[in-house]
Amino acid sequence: FEGLAPTREAAIAGFESGEIEIGSCHDYAAVGSLAGIYTASMPVFVVEDRAVGGGGAGGVSAPRGYCNFYEGKEPRRLNYGCYDEGVHQRLLHVNQVLAPVVGEAIRRVGGVPLRSLIARALRMGDEVHSRNAAASLLFERELYPAFLEMVEGDRAGVTETAGHLAENDYFFLRLSMAAAKVTADSIVGLEGSTVVSAMAFSCRGFAIRVAGLGTEWFTGPPPLHEGRLFAGHTEDEITWMGGESPITETIGLGGFAQACALSLQEYQGGSPEVMIARNLEMYDVTVGENPNYRIPLFGFRGTPTGIDIRKVLDTGILPVMDVGLAGRDGGQIGAGVIRAPRECFEAAATAFAARYGGDAL
Known part of the structure; x- marks a missing residue:
């Protein structure tokens, strides 16, 4: 995906020789669902514990946890150990369409408070690991005011992104994991x-x-x-x-x-x-x-x-x-x-x- 190896065999050889470095997600304040793969160009959500430190604004920065994007409901996904042309294209779609739109929306609304969102989702039938239907919709709702502002400048991107969030009940899963990570690390x-x-x-x-x-x-x-x-x-x-x-x-x-x-x-x-x-x-x-x-x-x-x-x-x-x-x-x-x-x-x-x-x- 990153172009560091031309074939699967070359990638394995690179891992074994140490030419391509790999590490544990936990050691980088990140969490990986199942196969748990992150590579250098993948966009990530940043989850901060703003009760500790200064939330990144002056003084001590808030502790952070990181997670990547949910790829979609197709059973063959990178986090389930698959990498083929379909997976490759969906990862590019995340990089080129979903992440820029979601990132801009989050910045426009000033961030999304996750603790209160999770608490509400628990009252709506989620446990935010194997069921995230309510949390995913609540998260999308937080972004909708920004989507409405953005749609005139990027109608296709905003429409695609809103549709992706609406149809994927597990979109919030990785956010709940990153929130848990920054909490547990404390x-x-x-x-x-x-x-x-x-x-x-x-x-x-x-x-x-x-x-x-x-x-x-x-x-x-x-x-x-x-x-x-x-x-x-x-x-x-x-x-x-x-x-x-x-x-x-x-x-x-x-x-x-x-x-x-x-x-x-x-x-x-x-x-x-x-x-x-x-x-x-x-x-x-x-x-x-x-x-x-x-x-x-x-x-x-x-x-x-x-x-x-x-x-x-x-x-x-x-x-x-x-x-x-x-x-x-x-x-x-x-x-x-x-x-x-x-x-x-x-x-x-x-x-x-x-x-x-x-x-x-």
């Missing part, structure tokens, strides 16, 4: 804390970070999943899952707000009773309830927030996450639920005891 390095500050996984394994242990990752085996496959697909087609999207659950959204989005049973399987029970379990492994994000079905109780490695090990309850499932030929073939493996928490607890003393846990 506790990294918090001395003595046993609260999880990040979760991520791949087809090779699952990993967590713990606030009081800095940026070290503690790994375990790949998570077990349960879910629902799209029509025409079978279990043996599932080849990988992964990405940084569990940062959403890290701050009490996604699987930790499943009871907000009971319609997900049609998309990823399960039943309302199971989803409610899963959500209630998460209160037993977290340190508190989020005063900003509330679950109507639970009498507007705050979402369970702050996964504590001690509570996970004491109760045996493993954190739950909503995820998409990818097929062996690339593309999304289903959706479901995973649980973080216990081994990650055991490894983190061992490291915590070594650093802070055996009685620290």
Whole structure:
């Protein structure tokens, strides 16, 4: 995509030799959905925590998280491990049409407050990981005044962009992930804390970070999943899952707000009773309830927030996450639920005891 290699084989050789540098999204304050690929020319959203620092205006800059654009509802997407001419053209469309229009609209409205938008979306049936229909429409609504101002100068671009936002229920997904990232990063390095500050996984394994242990990752085996496959697909087609999207659950959204989005049973399987029970379990492994994000079905109780490695090990309850499932030929073939493996928490607890003393846990 960037022209750094003429063929797939040349690209792989460049990675292996170190000629083409790659790194973890988390190390760059970014989050990647599933395959999680960012390259140098891709436009990104910038999400700031303006409660900290000066929001970029004088004094200390606000902490930031970054995310790229949702490519569209075509199952074959870069974030699902696909790269062909169709994917290439859609990425160019993001660069050349969508990003310039959305960027200009955001600047015209002075930025979009995400916390209040997410809170409202939870009351409208989203959990902002596997369901973002309400949040996507609320985000588009914030931009409409700017679109109306811009349409005279770029009718085709604004019309295309507004249509893209309107038809893609998952447009907001990556924004929720970036908001979660900048939130979770605020506790990294918090001395003595046993609260999880990040979760991520791949087809090779699952990993967590713990606030009081800095940026070290503690790994375990790949998570077990349960879910629902799209029509025409079978279990043996599932080849990988992964990405940084569990940062959403890290701050009490996604699987930790499943009871907000009971319609997900049609998309990823399960039943309302199971989803409610899963959500209630998460209160037993977290340190508190989020005063900003509330679950109507639970009498507007705050979402369970702050996964504590001690509570996970004491109760045996493993954190739950909503995820998409990818097929062996690339593309999304289903959706479901995973649980973080216990081994990650055991490894983190061992490291915590070594650093802070055996009685620290």
